[in-house]
Amino acid sequence: MNRHDVDLTNCDREPIHLLGAIQPIGFLLALTLDWIVARASTNVGEFLGEMDESLIGRPLDEIFLPEAIHSLRNRLTTLRGPNAVDKVFDLKLSDRAGPFDVGIHLSCGQIVIEAQPAAERHGDTTSLVRAMVSRLELVTNASAFYTEGARQVRALTGFDRVMVYRFAENGSGEVVAETSKPGIGSFKGLHYPASDIPVQARELYKRNLLRVISDVDTVPVPIHPGRDEKGKVLDLSLSILRSVSPIHIEYLKNMGVCASMSISIIVDGELWGLFACHHYSPKLPSFEVRSVCELFAQMYSMRLEGRERKEVLDYERQARDVSDQLLGAVATNEMLLKDPEWLAGILTHVIPAEGVGVWINGSYAFSGVTPSTEEFTRIVRTLNVTAAGRVFATDEIASLMPGAEEFADRSAGMLAIPISRAPRDYVILFREEMVRSVRWAGDPHKPVSFGPNGPRLTPRESFAEWQQLVKGHSRPFTPPEIRVAETLRATLIEVVLRLAGEASAERDRASRKQEVLIAELNHRVRNILGVIRGLIRQAKPPSDKIEDFVSLVDGRIHALARAHNQITDDHWGPAPIRALIDAEAQAFLDAEDNGVHVTGEPVMLNPQAYSTMALVVHELVTNSTKYGSLSAGGHVDVSWNRTEDGGLQFDWLERGGPPVEPPTRKGFGTTIIGRSVPYDLGGKAEIDYASDGVKATFLIPARHVSDTAGPQPPIIIKAARHSPMHSSNTPTEFLKGHKALLVEDSLIIALDAEDILRRLGAEVMTASAVESALDLIDADQPTIAVLDINLGDQTSFTVADRLRQLNVPFVFATGYGEQAVLPEDHKSRTVIQKPYTIEGIARVLEELIV
Numbered sequence: 099m100n101r102h103d104v105d106l107t108n109c110d111r112e113p114i115h116l117l118g119a120i121q122p123i124g125f126l127l128a129l130t131l132d133w134i135v136a137r138a139s140t141n142v143g144e145f146l147g148e149m150d151e152s153l154i155g156r157p158l159d160e161i162f163l164p165e166a167i168h169s170l171r172n173r174l175t176t177l178r179g180p181n182a183v184d185k186v187f188d189l190k191l192s193d194r195a196g197p198f199d200v201g202i203h204l205s206c207g208q209i210v211i212e213a214q215p216a217a218e219r220h221g222d223t224t225s226l227v228r229a230m231v232s233r234l235e236l237v238t239n240a241s242a243f244y245t246e247g248a249r250q251v252r253a254l255t256g257f258d259r260v261m262v263y264r265f266a267e268n269g270s271g272e273v274v275a276e277t278s279k280p281g282i283g284s285f286k287g288l289h290y291p292a293s294d295i296p297v298q299a300r301e302l303y304k305r306n307l308l309r310v311i312s313d314v315d316t317v318p319v320p321i322h323p324g325r326d327e328k329g330k331v332l333d334l335s336l337s338i339l340r341s342v343s344p345i346h347i348e349y350l351k352n353m354g355v356c357a358s359m360s361i362s363i364i365v366d367g368e369l370w371g372l373f374a375c376h377h378y379s380p381k382l383p384s385f386e387v388r389s390v391c392e393l394f395a396q397m398y399s400m401r402l403e404g405r406e407r408k409e410v411l412d413y414e415r416q417a418r419d420v421s422d423q424l425l426g427a428v429a430t431n432e433m434l435l436k437d438p439e440w441l442a443g444i445l446t447h448v449i450p451a452e453g454v455g456v457w458i459n460g461s462y463a464f465s466g467v468t469p470s471t472e473e474f475t476r477i478v479r480t481l482n483v484t485a486a487g488r489v490f491a492t493d494e495i496a497s498l499m500p501g502a503e504e505f506a507d508r509s510a511g512m513l514a515i516p517i518s519r520a521p522r523d524y525v526i527l528f529r530e531e532m533v534r535s536v537r538w539a540g541d542p543h544k545p546v547s548f549g550p551n552g553p554r555l556t557p558r559e560s561f562a563e564w565q566q567l568v569k570g571h572s573r574p575f576t577p578p579e580i581r582v583a584e585t586l587r588a589t590l591i592e593v594v595l596r597l598a599g600e601a602s603a604e605r606d607r608a609s610r611k612q613e614v615l616i617a618e619l620n621h622r623v624r625n626i627l628g629v630i631r632g633l634i635r636q637a638k639p640p641s642d643k644i645e646d647f648v649s650l651v652d653g654r655i656h657a658l659a660r661a662h663n664q665i666t667d668d669h670w671g672p673a674p675i676r677a678l679i680d681a682e683a684q685a686f687l688d689a690e691d692n693g694v695h696v697t698g699e700p701v702m703l704n705p706q707a708y709s710t711m712a713l714v715v716h717e718l719v720t721n722s723t724k725y726g727s728l729s730a731g732g733h734v735d736v737s738w739n740r741t742e743d744g745g746l747q748f749d750w751l752e753r754g755g756p757p758v759e760p761p762t763r764k765g766f767g768t769t770i771i772g773r774s775v776p777y778d779l780g781g782k783a784e785i786d787y788a789s790d791g792v793k794a795t796f797l798i799p800a801r802h803v804s805d806t807a808g809p810q811p812p813i814i815i816k817a818a819r820h821s822p823m824h825s826s827n828t829p830t831e832f833l834k835g836h837k838a839l840l841v842e843d844s845l846i847i848a849l850d851a852e853d854i855l856r857r858l859g860a861e862v863m864t865a866s867a868v869e870s871a872l873d874l875i876d877a878d879q880p881t882i883a884v885l886d887i888n889l890g891d892q893t894s895f896t897v898a899d900r901l902r903q904l905n906v907p908f909v910f911a912t913g914y915g916e917q918a919v920l921p922e923d924h925k926s927r928t929v930i931q932k933p934y935t936i937e938g939i940a941r942v943l944e945e946l947i948v
Contacts, residue, residue: 119320120339123312123382124198124214126321128205128332133157135208138321138339145213146192154323166191173202174209181305183336185389188216199385201338206330212338217384227390230254231397243405244275247398248373251391252277255383257359257375261285264371268292269300271371282378294349304369306336307362308392312382314347314356338385357381359388361395365403410578417448417582421589428593435593438465441525445586449579451527453509458523468528469505476501478524481514489583490514491575493529503570506531511572515583517590525590529572672702672804675711675748679736682715694728698738700805701746707802710778711748717767718750718794727755727791744800745781752791760787831859832944839880840864841871841897842911843889847932851884851911854936858943871897875904882947883908884930884939887920898924907946 120126125139125146137153139145146161159167166189173184183203190197191213198213230250237243244262252260259278263271269292276286295303303309318341325331334340350358357377363370373395383391424444427434434440435458442454442465453466457478462471469477480499481490493511496502510531517523575583676696683694703711722728732754741747752758761768775781775796782797838860842848848864855862863880865871867889874880875897883901885894887910894910901908902923910920913932920927928942 119318119334119341120212120337121312121341122316122319124212124339126213126337126339127153127158127161127211128321129158129209129211130207134161135326139319145198145215146195162191163193170200170202170211177202177204181336183338185385187219187386189213201385203336205333205336208326208332210332210337214339214385217386219386223386223390223393226254227393227397230394231401234398234401240405241275243402245277248275248277250394251361251373251375254391254394255359255375255387257357257377257381258282259285259376261374261376262363262371263290263374265295265300265369269295269297271295273374274371299346300369302335303360303362303372304364306340307364307395308359308388309340309342310357310359310383310388311342311347311350312357313380314350315380354378359383359391361391363395363402364399365406370399370402413448413578414582414585417585420444420448421585424586425589425593435590436461436463438463442466445525445527448582448586449513449527449575450529450573451513452530453528455526455528456524457526458517466528467508467530469509473502473505473509474526477512477514477526481516481524481526482522487516489516489580489587491580491583493572493574494570496570506570509572510570511575513575513579513583515587515590517587517594523594529575532571532573672704673708675701675703675708675738675746678703678708678712678715682712682719694734694736696736698736699740701738701740702804703746703798704802704804707779707798710774711796711798713770714774714796717770718792721767722752722755722792725756726758727752730755732791740803741797741800744803746798746800746803748796748798750792750794752793755791757789758787758792759789831857832940833882833947834859836860836882836947837878837880838862839871839874839883839885839901839906839908841883841889841894842866842886847886847934851934851939854934854939855884857936858940868892868894868896872900875900875906879904880906882906882943884943885910887912887929895921895924898927909942909946 120138122139125137125142127137127142128135134153134156142153153161162170169186169189173186176184183201186200186202188197189200191200197216199216201212203210233250234243234246237246244264248260248262251257259276259282261273262275264274265271271290271292271294273285273288273290276284278284321332321334350356353376355376356379359373359375361373361375363372373391427440427444436456438454438456441456442451445451445454446466451466453464453468455465455468455474455477456463457474462474464474468474476499477495484490484498491511491513492498495510495512496506508530509528511529513527513529515525515527517525676698679694679696719728722734726732727734732752735751735753736749737751738746738748771794772783772785775783775798779802780799781802782795784795786793833855836859838855840848840851840855840862842851842864843866845866848866852862852864860882863874863878865874871894880901883897883906885897885901885908887894898908898910909928909930910924911930911932911934920929928946930938930942
């Protein structure tokens with residue numbers, strides 16, 4: 099036999115040899131080119147019809163017929179790949195012997211020919227295999243698919259028992275399907291330890307797809323000579339007739355099995371499992387039947403691979419849909435990333451889990467069944483060291499972190515998805531403990547014994563069912579689930595990075611906006627301070643009493659404050675003029691039945707005009723309350739209308755009061771009334787001190803006026819009262835005997851509020867921060883409290899919670915107007931608007947302690 103184009107170079111892998119060489123059911127010849135270099139089987143001569151002692155060293159054409167050599171040569175040229183074996187059926191090798199079924203392959207520079215006497219042919223094997231495979235297409239679920247494969251192999255071979263044996267990732271195996279003759283028991287559902295089929299044997303199953311043992315009691319035939327001229331033994335890894343390890347023979351004998359056959363199931367290039375065939379008497383399937391089984395197993399593997407791949411593709415397609423949903427949702431609402439309930443609903447839809455924990459920037463949140471806060475923190479620390487930067491899955495957290503056994507009943511397994519590039523942030527899915535009973539074919543913990551040469555594998559002697567209760571483990575996370583987690587991790591990181599980029603851009607925009615706001619705030623504060631300074635310097639009360647001076651300035655500042663409240667309610671926008679009249683008049687009126695009458699269409703003034711008119715109307719109301727019609731039961735008619743050029747004419751007409759005399763001196767109030775509108779707004783002001791009542795008309799230019807939609811209901815404001823500082827109704831000391839807690843972070847405002855509370859009779863204790871307020875409460879519990887909401891970078895809500903626990907009545911205070919936001923527990927609390935007034939504080943506290 100010539101080499102032709104066959105590569106017969108030396109093998110680069112370590113040959114696999116077994117002590118027994120080949121089974122005596124055929125013969126083996128090893129050739130180098132045309133010369134026989136080795137043979138196995140003591141009865142080769144009987145097979146070929148001649149003596150075989152002189153075979154070694156003889157040319158092949160002296161043994162085989164030329165036609166046989168030609169046929170084998172042709173088969174040799176078709177071999178491709180390191181594990182290729184070709185077969186020829188019904189080949190006449192010698193005139194003195196019948197036909198043979200022959201296998202041919204290459205082994206480390208030598209051609210190996212194996213032959214068995216030909217058996218009766220089945221006929222059309224192609225149709226046979228097609229029919230077998232077509233039956234597989236009729237089943238839908240995996241369990242039925244496994245069972246149908248076992249049925250087909252048993253029908254073809256006639257073995258007493260055929261099992262589908264599936265390997266787990268740790269090398270152990272489980273019988274997932276079985277078909278057998280009646281009365282011999284069942285192995286279905288039994289598990290076998292990894293040591294039953296060691297690693298080297300599993301590797302051999304990937305190369306040599308079919309192994310047969312016809313009789314466990316036969317004596318193997320050695321190779322002769324045992325080594326070639328280079329001292330190397332023949333590698334029998336691909337041999338059809340190769341015998342097996344004596345340990346495996348003893349293993350089968352311990353099970354009571356006389357003959358066996360195993361056919362590899364290869365999925366994605368890896369050993370998925372075996373068709374394991376057992377017979378309880380000697381049995382040798384024909385060479386052709388074994389070849390059909392091998393072909394069927396290859397077709398079965400392809401179908402199985404297709405099924406599993408389709409399941410994985412469907413699963414991963416679903417996961418991609420969820421990933422897209424996740425990306426779209428978080429892109430519109432970044433807070434969803436910190437919502438464990440929402441994340442749990444999304445993630446556990448594709449990766450089943452009982453709980454989800456989220457750790458972002460040291461903050462954590464939970465959903466479902468999870469470890470405690472302290473346990474979760476330990477898990478994150480462990481992940482930062484053990485599995486940083488990659489998806490990590492385990493069905494036994496205790497194997498990773500000592501002490502995890504304590505919470506294994508709640509969270510035994512986890513899948514951690516890092517959502518930051520550096521070890522820090524995670525979304526972790528937790529699975530509960532799955533306590534289960536595993537049925538083993540004998541005790542799996544006794545696979546090794548010690549002999550004269552040290553530890554070695556020994557066959558198990560007992561195969562009685564042995565049950566093991568497995569605790570501390572969850573349902574394992576599958577490779578497809580881990581791949582999906584990697585996809586979700588990429589999505590989450592993309593979201594996080596995009597949010598980080600958007601946050602950075604937003605910070606830049608906010609920084610620029612803040613600079614503009616600071617400049618605008620500085621401008622407005624300087625203007626306000628300038629106005630207040632002018633009010634104080636220009637105020638000249640009719641007497642030398644300091645109380646009169648304070649009352650005068652206090653009233654004007656409150657007028658400005660009320661105006662600012664109105665124009666800031668709509669983010670420093672136009673405000674209705676009627677609201678200005680109402681606010682100013684209500685500050686001086688009681689419930690008697692005469693008052694100020696207001697008429698006019700809905701009109702809005704811009705902030706500058708609104709502040710100016712607030713001071714003007716304040717002075718008009720104050721003067722009328724002290725000296726005019728509102729001081730003696732008269733009334734005031736206030737009206738306005740639009741001019742032809744779009745401006746506003748505002749009229750003030752007093753009637754029914756005491757006789758009016760023109761002022762003998764021009765005070766600051768008179769100056770405000772007469773000069774503010776012309777000076778600040780570019781308009782006009784006319785004042786007539788007629789004896790029957792003051793009349794004033796103001797023309798406001800159109801650029802300061804806006805329209806407003808919808809009618810405003812007419813409001814009649816009740817009879818006038820004097821300023822609180824001068825009223826006979828000045829609040830009494832109704833807080834006498836009370837200890838009042840005042841929480842205010844501004845010293846000047848706090849001093850003013852302290853003075854008001856003391857005038858109402860209270861003993862006052864003041865704090866500027868939450869901590870000092872809580873200390874005061876613990877040291878000397880108050881009976882009433884006023885809490886400024888905003889205290890620098892804190893709020894007083896913690897103090898409010900403490901007072902509520904102690905049943906101490908309190909009110910909030912703020913300068914934010916209606917924009918102040920209260921927590922849910924305090925939504926119903928009264929809020930005082932700053933600046934503080936004695937009347938305002940007295941009214942709300944009196945209602946509070948009644």
